[in-house]
Every structure is written in structure tokens, then in C-alpha cells.
Amino acid sequence: MLAATLCGLVIAALLISKFGNGRSDGDGPSLVVYCSCDAAIAEPVIEKFRQRTGISVEVRFDEEANKSLGLANLLLAEKGAPRCDVYWNNQALGTDRLRREGVLEAYESPNAGRIPAGFRDADFYWTGFSARLRVYLLNTDEVGKFDPATVDVMLTATQLDRVTIAQPVFGTTLSHYAVLAAQTSLEELQQWHRSLQQRGVRQVRGNSITRDLVAEGICDLGFTDTDDAYGAIDKGRPVRMLPVRLADGKTICLPNTAALIAGCPHPDEARQFIDFLLSENVELMLATASARQIPLGPVDESQLSDEVRQLREWSRDAVSLRPAANVHQQVLDWLLSEYTAQ
Amino acid sequence: MNNSDSGLLWRLQDVSLAGQTSPRLDRVSLTLSAGVTAIIGYSGAGKTSLLNLLATLEIPDGGSMEASTTVKARTGAFRLPTYWVPQSGGLWSHFRAEQHLEAVQAGGIGQNSSQSRESTDNWLARFDLSERRQAYPGQLSRGEQSRLSVARALAANPAVLLMDEPLAHVDPVRTPQYWRVIREHLATTGASLVFSTHEPAVAIQESDHVICLKNGSVTATGLTREIYHHPPSCEVARFLGPINWFAAADVAVWLGTESATAAEDVGLRPENIHLTDNKDGAFEILSFRFGGSYAETQLKHRASSQVRSIIHRPAGSAHYEGQTVGLEVIS
Amino acid sequence: MSHATALGCSVLRCLAVATVALPLSAMLWRYCFSSQAGWRRRLATAAAVAPLFVPDLLIGFTYRLTSARLLHSDVGTELLYAGLLLLRVTGLQVVARLLLPVPAGSLEAMHSWRLLNDGTRAWAWQWVRLNILGRYRAAVVAWLAGSLLCFQEFETAALVQINQLPVVWTVWLFDAFAAGEPLSLSLQHVAWAMGFQLLLLSPALVLLRAAGSGAAGGLAVTGAVDAGAVGGRAAGSGRSIERSLSVLVLLAVVTAAVLIPVWTSSGQIVSGLALLWQQGTLLSRIGQVLQSVVTSVLAAVLALWICRDLVGRGVLSLLFLSLGLCGSLVLSLVMLAFFQLPIIRVVYDTYIPMVATQTLWLLPRAWLLLMLLRVLADSESLHSAGLLLASADAGVSRTARVTLWRLGRIRWLLAVSLLTHWSFWDVSIVSLLRPVQFEPVVTRLYNEMHYGRTDTLIAMTVLSVVMPFCLALLAGLLMYALPFRRLGRSDTWGETRE
Structure with missing residues (x-):
């Protein structure tokens, strides 16, 4: 009975794994892509690549769950025998950590030239495309004016219990911190961070919660990303956004990255996929999706919405990420000791 | 094995059943016939294990076990080939008392005919469970659970009933009346019964055949009356009630030379011994204890000064310490 | 902190x-x-x-x-x-x-x-x-x-x-x-x-x-x-x-x-299902749920099976149980490192690491459930019902089947269902150890939740709750339909005898 049950389950697992995801394996090689981007946005892009090249693609999306460790950790664990060919990450500094760990292989795509130098690795271990901006999200029911001066006043107040920011240990807030450290120094960043804490800033687990707190009127001001901000705007919540600007007026623009995995099983197909991701077509597809990702290279502007054109305008002031990449690990080490009291 | 084997139910040949430290049944060979068979023995002798095998709850680890068509398939007017009463009762925790009886009768639960419903009422009444018909097993006392389990087995109307210490938790005053119900059922339906018991009186009164077990082995088997009167050993004899067992060497002293014709042990039941008031008797009473249907007396052989207890029928007048008596053997 | x-x-x-x-x-x-x-x-x-x-x-x-x-x-x-x-x-x-x-x-x-x-x-x-x-x-x-x-x-x-x-x-x-x-x-x-x-x-x-x-x-x-x-x-x-x-x-x-x-x-269930239908992904999502159920059931059955063998093996059983007590995250990390070892790596991108880890994680819970099942297992009650199967009366044998099913198989089904439920909804193990071609529904749900796709999230959650429930019902019916027979020397009617 038990043996029969187990056999049945194994056969069922095999059958369902064959048909369950609704993907056809085809006869060609199966490219394996790890993708940290929103699955609903990435899937049409990958489908287009499949149609265009006939290469079948197995995608592994990030859960983005609070309790998921993410694909970067998985790539590190698999470093000895990678099964992944391409890593499509949605934040550049996380990818740069993989470069330092020796997980990536340099690849200069023919399409890399269309991306500004500040958004790609100097040695082409990764190349950025379609970006998000760090923004302030303001609740329009609670805040009267929507200009940088108002934000400055709010951030210099003695009490920040109606201001929210994600814990900087993960995600784009960590990138934000790294940029700040690169602009000034780690000590100044630490001072600023402690000042926020002392004044009671609400530190939460992720940008989507920051957005929800502002959208629900629980906080007046939050640090978040453009794609999260549009999640509230599209639902008609009373919010508006302004770009986060550094002391020198620069904005923080965080691109997606495409990177080739060192020793990957399908390097040729992987390069084709990277070329595809860095193309104008893909940047336009991502710009017209709900997240309104900002094209970094030249594209047909007429196909962009006013909103994206505005974002693109802001992104022209973007700070280079290379200095931030250099201090990224120092910032992370400090935050680890700060948050785990070790 | 088939029905032509003159009422044989099972034939066991070298049947073994493993236990944790020692075998629960060790190369048991026996036959079980139609009628009423009692399985007797000390606790741990293997009575429950043997019944479990017959009830197919367990499968032997060795040997062969043949069952007649009577116990393999439904025959005649019987609704089942076999049914059982396990020691725990084997009741179903989610059924009420009356549902236990409905479940085993024509139609099953909720589908009984008026005849079956009447039968259910009848079984409940005969086992004094009418007022507890709505109770779940957990709400019944141990005695009520025992009675319900027996009632269920009888209502199931099998060709062979297997009962492991039935009515063990029932008050002794009422036990005979329930045994009467079982007896009547067997007589009416012609069903057979195999049961285990610790009570010699029940084994003697209710069974035609007896199987004695010790440490997983059969020590005696045969007609109950035969074993009662002519037990092969003192130990077997005691399973069926009190016995005076005289070693061959003591026979001459206690029973006189006439009884010592064979150089064998002699076993005498209390009803076979009568103490007579005799001034010239060979024995002196050291102590006397009245026990209802029999008495236990400590005797001293005056000539040899040997002392032993004798269990015997009480005389019409009470014996007393210091009395000189004779010992009479009644056939 | x-x-x-x-x-x-x-x-x-x-x-x-x-x-x-x-x-x-x-x-x-x-x-x-x-x-x-x-x-x-x-x-x-x-x-x-x-x-x-x-x-x-x-x-x-x-x-x-x-x-x-x-x-x-x-x-x-x-x-x-x-x-x-x-x-x-x-x-x-x-x-x-x-x-x-x-x-x-x-x-x-x-x-x-x-x-x-x-x-x-x-x-x-x-x-x-x-x-x-x-x-x-x-x-x-x-x-x-x-x-x-x-x-x-x-x-x-x-x-x-x-x-x-x-x-x-x-x-x-x-x-x-x-x-x-x-x-x-x-x-x-x-x-x-x-x-x-x-x-x-x-x-x-x-x-x-x-x-x-x-x-x-x-x-x-x-x-x-x-x-x-x-x-x-x-x-x-x-x-x-x-x-x-x-x-x-x-x-x-x-x-x-x-x-x-x-x-x-509730408001988003219908719109979410409609959206999945429009996107043409409803069937593949159903397939995804089925796939997740099957792998989770496999882990649940294995956990119960292993526990049956572990009972009474002192130190060994304690070792296995301890692994499960690490929690799904740490256990996954340890197993991830283990399956990267050169000799074992060959099975890395298969279902084995994921199912093995889910099984280990479930072991302490399976152990507790098994103990409970053993406490409940009254083989004599079951056998009392089993003997009635020989009855020529259809009503009696039906009652016997229902009793055997209810007192025996359903309890095992409930234990497997509970373990399956825990395994199905745990995201740590599948996120680290699943083969690349397998996307469990729970990881997709977290992805949808993170990006605020509430409609499809709710619709998929409903599928993930309703489908396993329906499958459990189906399994219950199937278990009723399957013949009741002895399993072995000391097993009777599918129950383990003490």
C-alpha cells in the first residue's frame, strides 16, 4: 500500500512537473534565468525572447517574501556548480556583490554601449537597464505642499514618528545608504541614521510597507521606489512622489542588471538573452508596464508616457553607482552589527 | 479442510506466534470442533493470542492453520462465518449503544427493518442496556461495555463466536443470567463458541471441550468432563477447579493401600472425598475451614505424623480440631 | 537587538x-x-x-x-x-x-x-x-x-x-x-x-x-x-x-x-479568477497548485513512513528530529550546503533536495501525529468492523466499510493532510531547494503579494485552499472505495497495532 502510494506520488510529480507550469520544453537548450524582477512584468519579456529565438527559458523568480533569502544568496551557494545562466537583478549593488564574490563572468554586450557608463560595471560584469528612482512618497491628505522644501522641513523636525523608511539591511534602501556613504562617509551616514532613529522614524520591513503606511495615512512621508509608489497611485490613494535628491542635487537611480554567470551551462544562449534585455525594445516594454521603469538608453520617446518622461528627466541627474558599489560591503557590515547587536 | 471433517472448525499444526521476548504461541498443534470450547490457562499463557489467530486479527509466524468452510464463508442461516468479542470490547467510539446492534443486523445502521429494530430492543433488554441505548461507549461502564460487546456478537449471528474473557467486568451476581442468554442463542442457532476464561466454574459449566495453555504451548486438550475427572497433571486439574493431588509415593499413606494399585499420581476433586467421623480413623484434624460448597481441612496422618490439606465436601455436621476421622474416596 | x-x-x-x-x-x-x-x-x-x-x-x-x-x-x-x-x-x-x-x-x-x-x-x-x-x-x-x-x-x-x-x-x-x-x-x-x-x-x-x-x-x-x-x-x-x-x-x-x-x-476572488482567465494562466496556475500538492503529499507520507521506522531508535530518532527542529530556514541552508558537496551535487537540481528537506522539517510534527495515531489506534474495534465485511447483507458490509474508513483510514488521511498543509505553505524550503523547472504556488503568491497584485493573489490563494481541500475529499472517497484488506502480520485494516 505504502509502496504503491509512494510510486503513485512520484509518477504524479513527474507528470505534473512536465505539464504543470504550462511551459513547453521544446527540443532546444533550456536557458536558466534567475529573475528578481516582478514576475508579472518579466514574464512577457521572457516570452518575447522565447518567440524570437526559439530558445526555451526556465525562469526562477524571487519570492520577494520577507522570509525569502533571495536569489543572490542562492547564486552564492551554487557558485561551485551553477545551474543558472543569467541573473536578472532589480538592483545593481546586489549584483556587484556577486562580482566581488566571483560568481559573475564579464560580458560586453553589443547593446551595452547604449547604456550610460554610470549604470554598468567598468569591466562589464554587469550592465544596467530600465531603472527605478528612490522617491519620497507624501500623503496628500496630511501634507499641504509637495516641494523639496516641505520635505526638508519634515525631515529636520524633532519628531519623525510620522516618517517611515524601510530597514536598510535589504533591498533598495541598502543601496540608498551605500550611495549616501559614498557621497559623504560611513561616519556621516551613521550619524544621520542614528539621528533618524533618535527622532523616532518608523523603520519597517520593506518599501511596499512604507508605501502602504503613507497611502493609509498612518505616516505622512515615506522613502520608497517609483514602482512601489505607482502601486498606490494606480489604486487612487492620496499620495504624490518627489525624487530623493542628495546634497549635490543628484537623484538615486537604481537599474535592473543583466549578468552572465561564470561557468554557466548555456553561455551562448545566455549572451543572446543579455543582448535582448539590453535592447531598446525591452526598455520600452518595461517603461510601458505598470511599474513604469525608466529607460536608460536611447529609445523612441514618443512611445513613453508623460509620467515616464518625467521620471526619465529626473534620472538624468542620477548619481553614479560605482562609488556606492565600493562601500556597499562596509555599509552592510556596519548594519549587520547594528541590527543584530553582534 | 471441508465440512465433511465431522464438525471440525480449525486445525492448527505447529503454529507459532512471535512475541517481544519469547513466543506467544510455540508450535501449537490442535483441532477445534463445533460446539463450545473453553481456552484456559494462566495470564500470559497465550489464550488471547490463540483467539486473535482464530479471529484473523493476527497471522501466524510459522506452522499451518486450516479453517473449515464454516469459518471461511457464510453458511446456512448464519449472517457471518465468525464474529468476536475482544477483551477490550472492540466497540466503536462514534456509535451509540443501539447503533452497535443496528450495525450488525440486516440493513445496517439506519436501514433496519422493523424486525431488526425489534431484535435490537430485545438484545438491549436481555443484556440490561435498554436505558443506556443512547450512550456512547465512553459513557458506559466497563461492565456495560462488556455486555454490549457480547450482545453485538450475538446479534451479528455468526456461525462461530470467539470471545476473549466475555463478561469479565460484569458483576458476578448477574453473570449467570447473561451466560444463559449466550447458551440459549447457541442452542437456537446451532452456532459454535470458542472462549477464554479464568473462571473454572464457567469453563466447566459452559464448554464441551477445553484447551489448556501454558507459556504458549498446549498442555492438555479434550472433553471438558474428561479433563475435569481425569486431568493429566495437577496444573491442568487446577484450571478446572480445586483438586487434591496425591503424588504416587503418598497415595498409600493418604488413600490407603487399595488405592495404590498403580504407581501413578492420583487427583481427586472435593466431591470425591468424604471425611468420616471415626474414632479409629487414621487422621486427626488440625484445622478446619468451611468454604461453602467445599471445605479445606488440615489433616495429620497419625501413624506417620505427615500433614497436608484436603479439600472435600463439607460433612453434614461441622468438623472440629482434634477430631479423629477417616478418609473415604467416592467414585 | x-x-x-x-x-x-x-x-x-x-x-x-x-x-x-x-x-x-x-x-x-x-x-x-x-x-x-x-x-x-x-x-x-x-x-x-x-x-x-x-x-x-x-x-x-x-x-x-x-x-x-x-x-x-x-x-x-x-x-x-x-x-x-x-x-x-x-x-x-x-x-x-x-x-x-x-x-x-x-x-x-x-x-x-x-x-x-x-x-x-x-x-x-x-x-x-x-x-x-x-x-x-x-x-x-x-x-x-x-x-x-x-x-x-x-x-x-x-x-x-x-x-x-x-x-x-x-x-x-x-x-x-x-x-x-x-x-x-x-x-x-x-x-x-x-x-x-x-x-x-x-x-x-x-x-x-x-x-x-x-x-x-x-x-x-x-x-x-x-x-x-x-x-x-x-x-x-x-x-x-x-x-x-x-x-x-x-x-x-x-x-x-x-x-x-x-x-x-471576497470581492477580489471573482475578479482575480477572471483576470487569470483573461491572462490565459488559470490552467497553468491550477497545474502549479497540483504540483505543489503532490510534492507536499510526498514529503508528508515520507515523514510518517520514516517516523514509523524511527520509533524506538533512541539516539537516531533524536538526531532526525533535531534536524527538523532547526526550523525550515536553517535546515534549508544546511541542506543547500549539503547538496553542493561534489558527490551529492548530481541530484541538486532535482526534486530530491526539496522533498528530502521538507520531509526532515516535518519529522517532529509527523512524530507527534504518529504518536497520537497510535494512541487512537484500537485494532480490536477496527477488526470488529472488519469481520462484518464478510456479511452477505449489503447494509451490514456497508456499515462495516464506513466504520473501518472512519476509524482507520480517515485518521491517516487527516494526519497526511495536516502535514501536507504545513509543507505546502512553507516558503523557505522551496525557495532555496526547488528544482529550477518547478515553481511552487506559494513562492508565486509571495511574489504577487510583494508587488501588490491583490486580485490574482487572492484568486490563487483561493485555488490553493480549495484545490487541496477537494483533493483531500477525493482521496477520502478513494480510500473508501479501495478494498479493505490486511496489510501484514501485525497490521490490520490499515492500522498499526500496538
Whole structure:
């Protein structure tokens, strides 16, 4: 009975794994892509690549769950025998950590030239495309004016219990911190961070919660990303956004990255996929999706919405990420000791 | 094995059943016939294990076990080939008392005919469970659970009933009346019964055949009356009630030379011994204890000064310490 | 915040919640068993147990905004999380009390000991032991099991933890590792948590074993023996107040754990399903759910199977159970490292690492369930029904089948279903160890939740709840249809004999 049950389950697992995801394996090689981007946005892009090249693609999306460790950790664990060919990450500094760990292989795509130098690795271990901006999200029911001066006043107040920011240990807030450290120094960043804490800033687990707190009127001001901000705007919540600007007026623009995995099983197909991701077509597809990702290279502007054109305008002031990449690990080490009291 | 084997139910040949430290049944060979068979023995002798095998709850680890068509398939007017009463009762925790009886009768639960419903009422009444018909097993006392389990087995109307210490938790005053119900059922339906018991009186009164077990082995088997009167050993004899067992060497002293014709042990039941008031008797009473249907007396052989207890029928007048008596053997 | 603080908070919370749940579960249990009407008993039991089967993701998602609104109140946040845990722990404790038989004669045993009171410490110690092993055994096991469930909790904590409150060791461990803490250090941290869990698990196992031997002597009638006595304690007006209170608590439990999550998402169920249909992904999502169910069932069956073999193997069984007590995150990390070893790496990108890890993670829970099943397994009751299968009367043999099915197979199905449910909704293991061609539905759900795709999230959650439920029903029917036969020398009618 038990043996029969187990056999049945194994056969069922095999059958369902064959048909369950609704993907056809085809006869060609199966490219394996790890993708940290929103699955609903990435899937049409990958489908287009499949149609265009006939290469079948197995995608592994990030859960983005609070309790998921993410694909970067998985790539590190698999470093000895990678099964992944391409890593499509949605934040550049996380990818740069993989470069330092020796997980990536340099690849200069023919399409890399269309991306500004500040958004790609100097040695082409990764190349950025379609970006998000760090923004302030303001609740329009609670805040009267929507200009940088108002934000400055709010951030210099003695009490920040109606201001929210994600814990900087993960995600784009960590990138934000790294940029700040690169602009000034780690000590100044630490001072600023402690000042926020002392004044009671609400530190939460992720940008989507920051957005929800502002959208629900629980906080007046939050640090978040453009794609999260549009999640509230599209639902008609009373919010508006302004770009986060550094002391020198620069904005923080965080691109997606495409990177080739060192020793990957399908390097040729992987390069084709990277070329595809860095193309104008893909940047336009991502710009017209709900997240309104900002094209970094030249594209047909007429196909962009006013909103994206505005974002693109802001992104022209973007700070280079290379200095931030250099201090990224120092910032992370400090935050680890700060948050785990070790 | 088939029905032509003159009422044989099972034939066991070298049947073994493993236990944790020692075998629960060790190369048991026996036959079980139609009628009423009692399985007797000390606790741990293997009575429950043997019944479990017959009830197919367990499968032997060795040997062969043949069952007649009577116990393999439904025959005649019987609704089942076999049914059982396990020691725990084997009741179903989610059924009420009356549902236990409905479940085993024509139609099953909720589908009984008026005849079956009447039968259910009848079984409940005969086992004094009418007022507890709505109770779940957990709400019944141990005695009520025992009675319900027996009632269920009888209502199931099998060709062979297997009962492991039935009515063990029932008050002794009422036990005979329930045994009467079982007896009547067997007589009416012609069903057979195999049961285990610790009570010699029940084994003697209710069974035609007896199987004695010790440490997983059969020590005696045969007609109950035969074993009662002519037990092969003192130990077997005691399973069926009190016995005076005289070693061959003591026979001459206690029973006189006439009884010592064979150089064998002699076993005498209390009803076979009568103490007579005799001034010239060979024995002196050291102590006397009245026990209802029999008495236990400590005797001293005056000539040899040997002392032993004798269990015997009480005389019409009470014996007393210091009395000189004779010992009479009644056939 | 240090690891010790997080661990201390978690220990205090789990003990507090399990303790608060104890009188609640006792009251609900009494209510369930004092109900003579079968339907009321079944309804009350189902209501009490329902929170155990509501996915953490749905609970967390439903109460995320509530938690956000409590951002400015530390006490409020803690109470919300503890309240959500309380729903589940109470349900578990009711199950434990319903299933564990009260040892026959325990009151007599207590009185026999009371008569020997000589005022010595030895007497008092034995008195406590007798209480724990006797009349309070079910309560103690329920308390220990509730504490364990509470302590291991991760998903709801991760979802309702808006800022750094509530402080939970599982989340702390995750944060530390995600921020770069080496695995060796994580293992050191988890050792303390494992030690605490072993402290809870060991007495529970001992008591369950004792429960087994206690039941063997009498009828395993699942607590009903004591129900009359317990029901009888609260008499008259006191009893009616308790009954009213029980109804109120049950209503509150069902409202918080079932009705509110369903109500808040009901509007999006249809639109979500329609959206999936429009996108042409409905069938592939159904396939995804099926695939997840099959792999989870495989892990659940394997866990029960291994536990059957582990029973009575002292150190070996403790070793296997300890692995499961690490929690799904640390266990996954260890297994990930293990399957990267050169010799084993060949099976890395297959289902084996994922299913093996899910199985190991389920082992402690499977062990507890197996112990419960053994306590409940009354092979003589089952055989009494099995013998009726030979009846020529269709009604009698049908009744026999239903009885065998209900007292035997359904219990195993419930155990497998519960383990499957836990495995199905755990995201840590599948996110690290699944083969690349397999996307479990739970990872997709987290992805959808993160990006705020509420409609499809709700629709997929409904599919993930309804489909396994329907499959369990189907399996139940199939188990009824399959012939009942003996399984082996010491097995009868699919039940393991003690």
C-alpha cells in the first residue's frame, strides 16, 4: 500500500512537473534565468525572447517574501556548480556583490554601449537597464505642499514618528545608504541614521510597507521606489512622489542588471538573452508596464508616457553607482552589527 | 479442510506466534470442533493470542492453520462465518449503544427493518442496556461495555463466536443470567463458541471441550468432563477447579493401600472425598475451614505424623480440631 | 537587538500564549463533548480547529494593515501577533484534548496515593508525577504542543512584523543571515532554540507514549470517558454561563481566523479568477497548485513512513528530529550546503533536495501525529468492523466499510493532510531547494503579494485552499472505495497495532 502510494506520488510529480507550469520544453537548450524582477512584468519579456529565438527559458523568480533569502544568496551557494545562466537583478549593488564574490563572468554586450557608463560595471560584469528612482512618497491628505522644501522641513523636525523608511539591511534602501556613504562617509551616514532613529522614524520591513503606511495615512512621508509608489497611485490613494535628491542635487537611480554567470551551462544562449534585455525594445516594454521603469538608453520617446518622461528627466541627474558599489560591503557590515547587536 | 471433517472448525499444526521476548504461541498443534470450547490457562499463557489467530486479527509466524468452510464463508442461516468479542470490547467510539446492534443486523445502521429494530430492543433488554441505548461507549461502564460487546456478537449471528474473557467486568451476581442468554442463542442457532476464561466454574459449566495453555504451548486438550475427572497433571486439574493431588509415593499413606494399585499420581476433586467421623480413623484434624460448597481441612496422618490439606465436601455436621476421622474416596 | 533578547521574547511569548490558550481550549473541549447532538459537536469541533488550516499567508496578508495601524503602539502590535497565535494554539490544544484518552482509573490512582500521604518530599514529587501522567496528561501535552507551534512560527511573524516588533527569533535569524551572517554562526544561534524545543518535545513524547500504554488496557474512546465527569463539574447556572462563553469564543475564533480573511478578500476572488482567465494562466496556475500538492503529499507520507521506522531508535530518532527542529530556514541552508558537496551535487537540481528537506522539517510534527495515531489506534474495534465485511447483507458490509474508513483510514488521511498543509505553505524550503523547472504556488503568491497584485493573489490563494481541500475529499472517497484488506502480520485494516 505504502509502496504503491509512494510510486503513485512520484509518477504524479513527474507528470505534473512536465505539464504543470504550462511551459513547453521544446527540443532546444533550456536557458536558466534567475529573475528578481516582478514576475508579472518579466514574464512577457521572457516570452518575447522565447518567440524570437526559439530558445526555451526556465525562469526562477524571487519570492520577494520577507522570509525569502533571495536569489543572490542562492547564486552564492551554487557558485561551485551553477545551474543558472543569467541573473536578472532589480538592483545593481546586489549584483556587484556577486562580482566581488566571483560568481559573475564579464560580458560586453553589443547593446551595452547604449547604456550610460554610470549604470554598468567598468569591466562589464554587469550592465544596467530600465531603472527605478528612490522617491519620497507624501500623503496628500496630511501634507499641504509637495516641494523639496516641505520635505526638508519634515525631515529636520524633532519628531519623525510620522516618517517611515524601510530597514536598510535589504533591498533598495541598502543601496540608498551605500550611495549616501559614498557621497559623504560611513561616519556621516551613521550619524544621520542614528539621528533618524533618535527622532523616532518608523523603520519597517520593506518599501511596499512604507508605501502602504503613507497611502493609509498612518505616516505622512515615506522613502520608497517609483514602482512601489505607482502601486498606490494606480489604486487612487492620496499620495504624490518627489525624487530623493542628495546634497549635490543628484537623484538615486537604481537599474535592473543583466549578468552572465561564470561557468554557466548555456553561455551562448545566455549572451543572446543579455543582448535582448539590453535592447531598446525591452526598455520600452518595461517603461510601458505598470511599474513604469525608466529607460536608460536611447529609445523612441514618443512611445513613453508623460509620467515616464518625467521620471526619465529626473534620472538624468542620477548619481553614479560605482562609488556606492565600493562601500556597499562596509555599509552592510556596519548594519549587520547594528541590527543584530553582534 | 471441508465440512465433511465431522464438525471440525480449525486445525492448527505447529503454529507459532512471535512475541517481544519469547513466543506467544510455540508450535501449537490442535483441532477445534463445533460446539463450545473453553481456552484456559494462566495470564500470559497465550489464550488471547490463540483467539486473535482464530479471529484473523493476527497471522501466524510459522506452522499451518486450516479453517473449515464454516469459518471461511457464510453458511446456512448464519449472517457471518465468525464474529468476536475482544477483551477490550472492540466497540466503536462514534456509535451509540443501539447503533452497535443496528450495525450488525440486516440493513445496517439506519436501514433496519422493523424486525431488526425489534431484535435490537430485545438484545438491549436481555443484556440490561435498554436505558443506556443512547450512550456512547465512553459513557458506559466497563461492565456495560462488556455486555454490549457480547450482545453485538450475538446479534451479528455468526456461525462461530470467539470471545476473549466475555463478561469479565460484569458483576458476578448477574453473570449467570447473561451466560444463559449466550447458551440459549447457541442452542437456537446451532452456532459454535470458542472462549477464554479464568473462571473454572464457567469453563466447566459452559464448554464441551477445553484447551489448556501454558507459556504458549498446549498442555492438555479434550472433553471438558474428561479433563475435569481425569486431568493429566495437577496444573491442568487446577484450571478446572480445586483438586487434591496425591503424588504416587503418598497415595498409600493418604488413600490407603487399595488405592495404590498403580504407581501413578492420583487427583481427586472435593466431591470425591468424604471425611468420616471415626474414632479409629487414621487422621486427626488440625484445622478446619468451611468454604461453602467445599471445605479445606488440615489433616495429620497419625501413624506417620505427615500433614497436608484436603479439600472435600463439607460433612453434614461441622468438623472440629482434634477430631479423629477417616478418609473415604467416592467414585 | 541581540539574539538572546529575540530568543527570550519568543520563549516568553510562546509560554504565555500556550498558557492563556489552555483554559480556552479546555472550555471549548468541554463544550464539544457536552454537546449530545452530533451536528453541534462536529460544528463546534470544526470551528475550534479551523484556524489550524487557514494559511499563514492569508492571515498575515489580512492583518498586515491592522498591524500597520498599530505602528505607534508597541503593546498593540505584540497583542495582535499574540492574538493571531492564540487562535491557532487554541485549535491545536482542542485537537490534542479531543484525541488523547484520559487514562482509565487515574482518579482512583490519585486517591490511592493521597491516602499514603506522609508529608515527605518524595511523596509530593510522586503526587505531581501522578497528576501529570494521569488527569492532566492531555492538558500538559496540549500545552507543550501549543508552545512548540508558537515558538516555531515564522510566516505570520514575518508578515505582520511591520517595524522591529514583535520580536521573534525566527525573523531575527533570517535578518541576520540575509545581512551576511555566516551559516556557522546561524547554526550556533539556532542551537539554543533547538535546545528549548527539545525541552518541550521530550516530555510531550514521553507523555504520548504513556498515553499509548494507558489506552491499551481499555477502550480508546478519545476523551469521552472524562467528558461526563468534566461536564458534570460545572453544574447549573455556571454550566450555562460556560456554554454561552464557549459559543462566544468559537464565534470570535471563526470570525478572526476565517470570516474576516474571507470577507476582506471576497470581492477580489471573482475578479482575480477572471483576470487569470483573461491572462490565459488559470490552467497553468491550477497545474502549479497540483504540483505543489503532490510534492507536499510526498514529503508528508515520507515523514510518517520514516517516523514509523524511527520509533524506538533512541539516539537516531533524536538526531532526525533535531534536524527538523532547526526550523525550515536553517535546515534549508544546511541542506543547500549539503547538496553542493561534489558527490551529492548530481541530484541538486532535482526534486530530491526539496522533498528530502521538507520531509526532515516535518519529522517532529509527523512524530507527534504518529504518536497520537497510535494512541487512537484500537485494532480490536477496527477488526470488529472488519469481520462484518464478510456479511452477505449489503447494509451490514456497508456499515462495516464506513466504520473501518472512519476509524482507520480517515485518521491517516487527516494526519497526511495536516502535514501536507504545513509543507505546502512553507516558503523557505522551496525557495532555496526547488528544482529550477518547478515553481511552487506559494513562492508565486509571495511574489504577487510583494508587488501588490491583490486580485490574482487572492484568486490563487483561493485555488490553493480549495484545490487541496477537494483533493483531500477525493482521496477520502478513494480510500473508501479501495478494498479493505490486511496489510501484514501485525497490521490490520490499515492500522498499526500496538
